[in-house]
Amino acid sequence: MSDYLYNTIHPYLELGKSINSPQIYLNPGYQAHWMAHATLSPVTAEAGCLTEEHTKNILKDCAPAEQLAMLETNGSCDFIINSPTGKQHIYAYAQESGPLVIALSLHVDAYLQQGLDCRASDIHLAVQSPPSWRHNGSLEAIWAGAPKLTAEDTNILKDSFLEEADLQRLKERGDIDFAYQNEHGRYRSSVVNQRLGFDLCFRIINSRVMTMEEINLSKEHIVPLTRFTNGIILVTGAIGTGKSTTLASIIDFINKDRRDHIITLEDPIETIFTSESCQINQREVHKHTQSFARALRAALREDPDVIMVGEMRDLETMSLALTAAETGHLVLGTLQTGSASRTIDRILDSFPIKEQEHIRVMVSESLRGILSQQLIPKKDGSGRVMAMEMLVNTAAIANCIREGKTFMIPGLIQTGKAQGMRLMDDALQSLYLEGTIAGEECINRATDTTLMRKFLDEHPEPKAPAEPANPSALKIHA
Secondary structure, eight states: TTTTOOSSSSHHHHHHTTTOOEEEOOOSSSSEEEETEEEEEEOOOOOOOBOHHHHHHHHHHSSSSEEEEEEEESEEEEEHHHHHHHEEEEEEOOOTTTTTTEEOSSSSSHHHHHHHHHTTTTEOOOTTSSEEEEEEEEEEEOOOOOOOHHHHHHHHHHHTTTOOHHHHHHHHHHHOOOOOOOSOOOEEEEEEEEEEEEEEEEEEOSOOOOOOOTTTOOOHHHHHHHSSSEEEEEEEEETTTTTTHHHHHHHHHHHOOEEEEEEEESSSSOOOOOOOSSSEEEBBBTTTTOOHHHEEEEEEEHSSSSSSSSSOHHHHHHHHHHHHHTOOOOOEEEEEEEEEEHHHHHHHSSSOOOGGGHHHHHHHHHHEEEEEEEEEOTTTTSSSSEEEEEEEEOOHHHHHHHHTTTGGGGHHTTTTTGOOOOHHHHHHHHHHOOOOSHHHHHHHOOSSSSHHHHHHHSSSSOOOOOOOOTOOOOOOOO
16 A cells, blocks of 8 residues: 555564664554654655554454453553564554554664664663663663563564574573674674573674774874884773774774784674785684683784784783783783773782782883773763873883882873873863863763862853753654
8 A cells, every 4th residue: 555554563564674663653643653763753754644443453463362352451452473574562552542553673683773873882672671772871761652671572682683503602601792793783792691581782883993083092192102013002991981993993094004914802803804904814702712812822823913902801811912012013902991000000910919020021111002091971962072091101101110100100191291191180171171071071080089170160161052852752743
């Protein structure tokens, strides 16, 4: 039918599948709606309005008899159906104008599409919570009024994209982490079994490698670090602060700037690199190798020039990375630490006390630089911006590391601006003065809150612009 009026639900589900819509909304007196860009809108401007007879016929066609009886008795019912488009959770509500029918997709691709369309960083599909995303750093429901997912829903969502080998690993271990890819993008995925059922979380990986300029890295001071033939560069910060994006931009620059062999060791592989001036090999932990340490040990026999270690999680990996840096390889890695000086302390404290004097010497000689970063919501609500602390290993800093005086490093960073060094608090203040972030964010993220409060008292915050519309707000255009 040209006016998109049907007496069964399956044609509507086919329409939804065509754009990976997570929800179809069928309400008497309105056109059929689907969800795109986290907003409900008509499937087409020319769609005819549904009638009570349409939605009654739709329910009669797909609902079990006991569910129809429940709708009559309780005014609502819900059930799961199998359709050519996959499993769907159907909700029905009695109204004076006729039954309202809502179909919720039980395939993860529909929710991932919303995240891609609206530039979310993460998608969460958890038991007893509505489908949610992390948007500009905040976790919120993808759309207002979204139903809470049941344990059965998340179990079906889990089965909708996991392969047999992944399902077996999940059954054995209770949790799995891996890279999932569909026709629209790649996602760092996690599935865990918990008290209420299965929870799914997806980090959306930018399909395009962002350049240093695009993520506001100082090429003037970072490029010289990438041209060392040995040593170690560390990118640090909490989970979700963009460490992988920063590493990818640096590897992408090296790939174009040098003529070398690059090996990346990741869990899972996120950014897919194409060899340009360099030869690039990418290995995924648990898929191509058992552990970071084992992969790093093997990498040393593969004639690499540059090695990227996705995460330096344990003592063995740290030790091998330092050895590789000392023996003529440029190593790039990440640690979940909050500042440059804490990063050095974390490395040193990971080793037994009897080895620390030797490790201090190794670190002082092999360290090239530390980039410690945070992602901060912009004041205008348009996204997040990176604040970065940067340490460049100078003779003075190397001496502090050798002598175990890491408490002096912040002072040396403060006086090392000519080498590109900067403290996190200075980066926060700079973004505040530009009008990019709010004073409250500076206080919440500052290393020295007393000095930061004094700075803010001396520099009153400019009036914030009007807030933009909430991208997750539900809108129905009848």
